Amino acid sequence: MCNLKPVKNQKSMSTKIQSLLLPFLLFALFFITVPTSGSTMEKGDAPDAVSSDVLDPTAFTLEQAVRQGLRANPRMAAVRAALRGAEFGEKTAGTAFYPTLSANYGFAYDDKPTMGGDREAWTLNINLNQPLFTGWRLLNTHQKAQLAVERARVEVENIELNLILLIQEQFLDLLKARENVRSAQDSVIRLQSQLQNTQAFFDVGLRPKFDVLQAEVDLARAEQDLLIAQNAVATQVARLNTLLNLNLSTETDYIGELTYLPYAPRFEESLETAYRLRPDIILALKAEEIAGKDVEIAASDFYPQVSADLDFYSRGTDPTVTGTDSRPDPWWTAGVNMRWKAFEWGRTRYATEQARQDVLRLHEETANLRLEVSFSVKSLHLKLEETAARIAVAQKAVEEAREGFRIAQARFQAQVGTNTDVLDAQARLTRAEADLTDAMADYQLTLARLFAATGERNPGLVVP
Structure with a gap:
């Protein structure tokens, strides 16, 4: 018992x-x-994500290439993971309000x-x-975590905007390289024809051997230029495949051509749009708000x-x-x-003042960023005007160079012009075509950079 x-x-x-x-x-x-x-967010979610329409993996227009890059580029996956981490951080800060066991x-x-x-x-x-x-420490910590989530969302938009511009630049460089290939091929064809004519005149004793050698040297130089241009195209295709997360050995067709679409926005409107939409300015303002919360968190030690x-x-x-x-x-x-920590040799006061100075620093950095943005927008406006004028001049130069080459060939056939005249006219035509290609590419590159500078997403570079 x-x-x-x-x-x-x-x-x-x-x-x-x-x-x-x-x-x-x-x-x-x-x-x-x-x-x-x-x-x-679930694994596949993303704020403001582009549509997930199935694209042909071997053919892309400019807009489709941008959408594929936003969907598949690892940089986007990384920044979206950072956003999900910030959301978990907000949840962590929110649990501090509840009892602990x-x-x-x-x-x-x-x-x-x-x-x-x-x-x-x-x-x-x-x-x-x-x-x-807690001297409002828990509240300010939670609000800081909420601001961190908002900042992470804006960072996603910032990376998206930068990636859009990068893909557009590489796509336009590819179109430029293709135009250079086409121009180089035309140059080779013209020089081959001139070499045949010179050889024929030499064979009947109407032209010296020097003219034949000169034509052969110029043809060889044009063929080297063609090889360089073709390699540039292959390099740009590989670069775009990398940005779009495609296999480098994939035979991808990027569809498009350099075109001129007149666009003349007002500087004041562009600047207002940039101040309102640019993610880096929004990020700077969020950083100021977060720093303000750090001040209040540091000051919480003044209270019991x-x-x-x-x-x-x-x-x-x-x-x-x-x-x-x-x-x-x-x-x-x-x-x-x-x-209540009644006395700590000024530790809390010093920490609070340090946090306040950080707020002032961020405020001045934001003001400097606004100045840099205004200069960037202004310089791109000027560049857009310059490239538009260059296109008009280059188009006229190409027409005149073609006519000059035609006349030089006719004079050569009539035995009143020299081989050098034809080769010089051909070189001028090639340079005129290259100048037009450069002007067209620079115009569209400037257009893409202007949209990025104002914070506007325009995957297809469609002008209003």
Whole structure:
């Protein structure tokens, strides 16, 4: 019978412990499962993501190439992962408002116990802590985390804008390289024809051997230029395949040509659009707001920190903590605690002032960024006007150079012109065609950079 009594007490105490632990565990489980503000993006989600229409993996227009790059480029996957991380950070900051449940369990030995105390004791402590006032530190920390999420979203837009511009630049460089190939092929054909004519005149004794050699040298130089231009095309295709996350050995057809679409936006409108839409300016403003929250977080140590605690205790002479002679039953306590660091040699004041100076620094950097943006937009406006004028001049030069080459050939056939006249006219025509290609490419590149400078997404470079 004596052996059964401790077992009965042990079961009774275990029942008491379980009955007391159950509310704590249910309370903790409730707060663990309650979602905080903000939602987490799934793996494939992205803000303002482009449409996921299935594209032909071997043929892309400019707009389709941009959309493929935004969908498949690893840089976008990386920045979207950073956004998801920021959203989890906001959830983490939000949990600080809720109570925390902790447990302590251990063994202690007292070599000089008090009267009626226990020399050896096992102790179980379950604590529920609720912050009541932290000098607004928790609130500001959560708001800072929310701003971090907003900043991460803007960073996604910033990377998207930069990637759009990069793909557009490489695409236009490819179109330029193709035009250079076409011009080089025309040059080779013209020089081959001239070499045949010169050779024919030489064969009948009407032209010296020097003219034939001169024509052969110019043809060889044109063929080298053609090889260089063809390699430039292959290099640009490989670069675009890299940006679009395609296999480098894929035979990809990038469809398009250099065109001139007149566009003359007003500088003031472009500048206003840039101030409103450019992600880097928005990022700078978000950084100022976050720095302002850091000031308030640092200043929270000026205030007392107040919290409430609910504790459950149970002691025992063995690991089952079923009671001791001095404390046979478990007990609980509840209280409110206040901790106030009254003096720390100015640490909090210095930290707060340091945070304020950081706000001032970011404010001045934002002002400088606005100045740089205004210059960038202005310079691109001037460049757009310049390239548009160059196109008109280059088009006229090509027409005149073609007519000059035709006349030089006719004079040569009539034996009133020299081989050098024809070769010079051909070289002038090739240069005129190259100047027109450069002007057309520079115009569209400037157009793409202007849209990027104003923060506007225009994957297909469609002008209003």
